[in-house]
Amino acid sequence: MxxxxxxxxxxxxxxxxxxxxxxxxxxxxxxxxxxxxxxxxxxxxxxxxxxxxxxxxxxxxxxxxxxxxxxxxxxxxxxxxxxxxxxxKTTIKNGSMPGSFLVPGTNTSLKFYGYVKFDGIYTSKLYGGDNSASQSSNFAAIPLNGSQTARRGGEFNALLKESRLGFDTQTVQNFGVVDSRLEFDAYGSGTTGLRMRKAYVDIKGKTHEFLAGMQSTNFADFGGTAGSETLDFGGILGTPGHRPPMLRYTANVNPKFKVMISAEEPETTYRATNQTEDDGSLKTLDHGSGNTMERIPDMVLHLRVGDDKAHMSFRGLVTQQSYDDGQFQKRALGYGLAHTGRYEFDNKDSVCYDVVYGNGLGKWMTGGTTASYIHNDDPTKRDFFLQNNLGLSIAFQHKWTQTMRSTLGLGYHKVYNRKQMKEAQTNKALRDIHINLIETPVQNFDIGVEYAFGHREVEKVNTTVTTNANTRPKGSVHLFQLSAKYSF
Structure with missing residues (x-):
């Protein structure tokens, strides 16, 4: 109102x-x-x-x-x-692996890795008449005491052949991930030739894995002495090592127990008793040359129990070595058994050991030569046989500080020669010691020094190829090494 x-x-x-x-x-x-x-x-x-x-x-x-x-x-x-x-659409994103990036337009992560390593090596004796073997501790070829080669003295070598380059990929799937790897080093032909070390694809589910490609043999456990930190590329004697093409299945039964089964490329290597080379060694005919024949893959079973702090593994293999020259066909079945243990203490020191024994294990053993032998002096028959091998090794690593550590490793490789091999200049036993000091002054950069001693014994001196009457059936070598490595 x-x-x-x-x-x-x-x-x-x-x-x-x-x-x-x-x-x-x-x-x-x-x-x-x-x-x-x-x-x-x-x-x-x-x-x-x-x-x-x-x-x-x-x-x-x-x-x-x-x-x-x-x-x-x-x-x-x-x-x-x-x-x-x-x-x-243009920015690179972080991938599913540490240090990786996502390939644009895909769900695949790519990672580059590797290292550049300089090695300065002095050996007190020259192996094999030239410096090709002085690039690592090839203790199976140590010149015998008193031989002409041993009297030539030692030599210094500088090289970068261990330098490595690799590529990892990982693709995330509904069931898990698919990993792949390509890895190369410079131990190919010549001084800088590339050599493929690994090439495989690994399909990983929650409890099952399937790998196809070239990877370290399932008969090795690189958590043991085979993976000990030595500057010497040759590593500790008596440990298994080999990188064949393979198919491998893994069952992760639980977080502390896994079973791995693999079918690996067979490789027959044999020595002929009527053929010799420098210093009385028997001539080796490798896989794919001469009369080597392979018809079935090597089968390997690997059981692993434990975790990163402490674990044990038990492995077994079956291999067939074959000879076929068109007139004589010979086959011999070999086997191998191996056990590894490792323990890491609370202060990060660690100790590990390997025990390996088997028949025809030459190609699997560090310091090994051949797995089988053929006696063909008689044109009317061929005597084809394998020999037993024993490998023992132990290594201890001590952490002086967070950036400085030392590794002490001892290895032993025994060959139980048979038949004509006991009358030839064939290796009977090899021993070695490695001790080093490695410092990491800045991230990803290592510098270290190492001393190694190797000792070789043969069955007997082959007087038909040894002109020096003072040659003895044993020899030793000292190896001093300085290394610098940058990893990326």
Missing amino acids: SKKALTYMVSFMALSTAMSSVVSADEISALKQQIEQLNKKIQSVESKQHASQAKREQYHAAKEAREAQLAEKIHKIEAENQELMLAS
Whole structure:
């Protein structure tokens, strides 16, 4: 109701009252007070109406301001999303492996790795008449004491042939991951020729794995002495080692127990008793040359119990060595058994050992030569046989500081020669010692020194090829090595 309408109504009521009767002065005063109170109420109502209108206007203004701010934020976020979408098409993202990146447009991660390693090596005796064998501790070829080769003295070699380059990929799948690896070093032909070390694909589920390609033999456990940290590329004697093409299945029974079964490329290597080479060694005919024949793969079973701190493994293999010259066909079945143990102490020191024994294990053993032998002096027959091998090794690593450590390793390889081999200049026993000191002054860079001693014994000196009558059926060598390695 408007102010004017209220005024008319009050005036009309007053006039009606005056006309109906004579009004006293007190009544007139009371009537005025009522009129004033009504006017105040009218003013209060109008004031509230004005305040309410102001609040509504203020609310609408604030609402419009908030909507404007929100619209501005939405526009900014949309613009940032557009920039991120554009950048994601060209920016390299981190992959699923540490140090890897995601290949654009795929769910495959790629990683480059490797190291550059310089080795300065002094050997007290020159192996085999040249420096080709002085690039690592080839203790199976140590010159015999008193021989012409041994009297030539030692030599210093500087090389980078152990330097390595590799590529890892990992593709995440619903069932797990698919890993692959290509790895090379410079131990190929010549001084810088590349050699493929590993090439495989590994399909990994939660409890099962399947590997196909060239990988370290399933008969080795590189958590033992075979994987000990030595500067010498040859490693410790008496440990298994080999990298054949293979198919391998792994069952991860639980986090501390796994079973691995593999079918690996067979490789017959034999020595012929009527063929000799420098220093009386028998001629070796390798896989794929001469009359070597392979018809079935080598089968290997590997059981591993434990974790990274402590573990044990038990391995067994069956191999067939074959000879076929078109006139004579010979086959011999060999076997191997191996056991490894490793334990890491609370101060990060560790100790490990390997025990290997079998028949025809030459190619699997560090310092080994051949697995089988053929006696072909008689043109009417061939005597083809294998020989037993024993390998023992132990290694201890001590951490002096967080960046400095030393490894002490001892190895022994015994060959139980048979028949004509006992009458030839064939290796009977090999022994070695390695001790080193390695420091990591900055991340990924190692520098170290190492001393190694090797000793070789043969069955007898072959006088038909040894012109020096003072040659003895044993020989020793000292090896001093300085190495620097940068890993990436």
